[in-house]
Amino acid sequence: MNLQNSLLKKTTAGLFTAATVLTMAAASTTAFATEINESDNTFYNKGGDMNITLKKTLDFSEGVTLPKGEDNQDLWFAFQIEAKSSTVFENKDDMPKLGTDTVTDSAGTEFNNVVKIGGFATDADNDGKNDKNTAEGIITLESADIIDDSQFKRAGEYVYTVKELGTSNFLENKLKAGDDAADWFKDSMTYDDTELELHILVKNKEDGTGCYVSSAYFTKRNSNTNDNTGSEDSAVGGDNRSSDIDALCDHVQKIDKVQPIFSNTYVKEAGKNPNANNSKSSLGITKTVAGDYADKEKSFDFTIKVQALTNENVLKQVIKEASAADNPWSSITVEGDKITQLTAYVQDIKNYDKVPGVEDTDVTPVTLTLKNGYYTADFKLKDGQYLTFVSLPAGFKYDVTESNTKGFTPSATLFENVDLRNDDSLISTQNPIQQRLATIEAGNGFSTASSPVSLAPDEDGNKIKTISHKNGTVSTAGLVLIGEHDNSFDVKNTYSDPTTTGLIVKNLPFIVMIALGVLAFLGLTKKRRAND
Incomplete structure (x- = not known):
């Protein structure tokens, strides 16, 4: 009996141990299937649909308003995902198509079967206010799921190339200096030329009911890196992995960790916004x-520092553009x-519409060189110059x-990225700088007319400040944004008139007459006393 009990206990223990091992193995397999393996940047299906998205970041400068695209729509960008090869199909045209959107760019060219990411605007969430993130000059948006799992009906590997469409609905501003319009300025959009390959692995289901997308990962071409190993492609992993390449592939469980890889840049010229005075x-x-x-x-x-x-x-991007011959x-x-x-010029205000050094040679160049992280220079100005x-x-x-400023009382008016709007009465030959200065002098503010132009600060985020001197010195008192609108620092020095001397000089004839009268009176009085 004891022997039987002993055997029963051993058998039960063995069965329990085996069950535990099998359970742990199953648990390990399940965990492996649901985890994202960051060591090889591969995304594994948890048993449902695989969710892969693309993300796009648009960089621009602080204080810049993003332009509208064709037909006044928010900016969009698109990706082309093209079939490359498969272990299943000899003809790549038989592979499932990725990308269901159709877009038409600003040149009128239509592109089919792309992945579109739209909604790039200064007010990205359409609440009527500039978004907080746009003030920092970055907007990041995400596409919808780029694959339809149901299309992959046969097990194997499917490889696709992924690249951004090198165009969008962005309209470059074409007006240049000299055009008969106030809204001339330069702007540009650059597109990401990174080209990746998306590898989709499809497995047969264990119950024999079909296939499912089991995992996906991206590789990056060596031609876009400094790797000259001669290999056409390198897996995005191991020593060749890009630290941020997993940004393109997004699993539901890792959406908060995804880092964008495709980045575009918008550059806009300062101080020359449409309709600005x-x-x-x-x-x-x-x-x-x-x-x-x-x-x-x-x-x-x-003294100025920039x-x-x-x-x-x-x-x-600015450095790249400035390095070009033009x-x-x-x-x-x-x-x-x-x-x-950096180069600036001291120029007469009356010649504001002449390009200094080209159309106006009576100017003084000022060169700002790098010093302690800032481009700095000393310069001199006299009345009527800027x-x-x-x-x-x-x-x-x-x-x-x-x-x-000894002998003078300095003051200043600061316009920090202020949208000074002008009405239809603006006479094109009038000097906008002098108009602004005259309005400051009148003290009427910039919400009412100051003949012949109506100036009003834009309602959102612009700044006009009156600055008083401190111990004879006037300054911006810190770094000020050079934005897309009007950027001006108007300094006025008022001479302390010699009022005492002036009073004497101006009234000297009257003072002499009074003095002579007093002397005559005193002389007459003295004579009368002598006669008495």
Whole structure:
């Protein structure tokens, strides 16, 4: 009996151990099927539909409003996913098609079977306000699931190329300086030229009822990297893996960890927004000298420092454009992959519409060189002059200080990315800088008419500040955005008139007459006393 009990116990224990091992193995298999293996950037199906999405990031500078596309629609971007090869089909045209959208770009060309990601706008969620993330110059949006699992009816490997369509509904602004319109400015859109391959692995179901997409991963061509191993493709894993390549492939359980890989960049010129009453420069610092006895030929000392773009992708694109033979950014000089200097000009305000150094040669160039992380320079201005940066991309920032104002009381008005709108009464030959200065002088503000133009600050996010001096110095008191709208720092120095001396000089004839009268009276009084 004891022997039987012993055998029963051993048998039960063995069965329990076996069951435990099988259960653990099954659990291990189940866990493996539902996990995303980050070591090989492969996404495994948990048993339902595989969910793979593409993400797109659009970089632009702080304070820039994204343009509308063709037919006033929000910007969209699209991806082409084309069949390459399969272990199932000899003819790649027999492979399942990925991409169900049809788009028409700004040139009128139609593209079928693409994956479209739309809704790129400054107000991305359509709530009537600029989104917080757009203030930082980044919008990231995601596509719908790019595969239909039901199309994959045979087990095997399916390989597709994935690349961004090198066009969209973006409309480049074509107006240039000299056109009969106020809205001339430069802008550009760059597209990501990364080309990937999507590998989709399809397995037979264990119950024999068909197939399912079991896993997917991406590879990247060596031609887009510095890897010169000679291999056509390298798996996105091991020593050749890109740290962010898994961004293109998204599983439901990893949506919060996905990092975008396709990035586009929008660059826009500062200070020249459509309909703006601007000075045709990206940034202007003006000087006005006031006072009956003020010396208007006196030069005043200024120091300026400029911070380059903080969005690295936008900065890289600007450097690339400025490196070209037809550099569109006349204020920027590039050597290699760095901005080495910025160039501005001291110009008479009356010549604002003439390109300094080209149409107007009576100017003084000011070169800003890199020092402690800023492009800095000292310069001088006298009455009726201004420092102008002809062409900078929006997103730079500046700080300027005036010193050595002894005998004068300095003040300033700061326009930080202000949309100064002009009405139909604007006479094209009038000087917009002088109009702005006259409005400041009148003290009427910028919400009412200041003949002949009506100026009003835009309602959202723009700034107009009146700045008083501190110990004879006036400055922006910190970095100020050079945005897409009007960027101006208007400095006025008022001479402290010699009122005491002036009073004497102006009334000297009357003072002499009174003095003579007093003397005559005193002399007459003295004579009478002598006679008495």
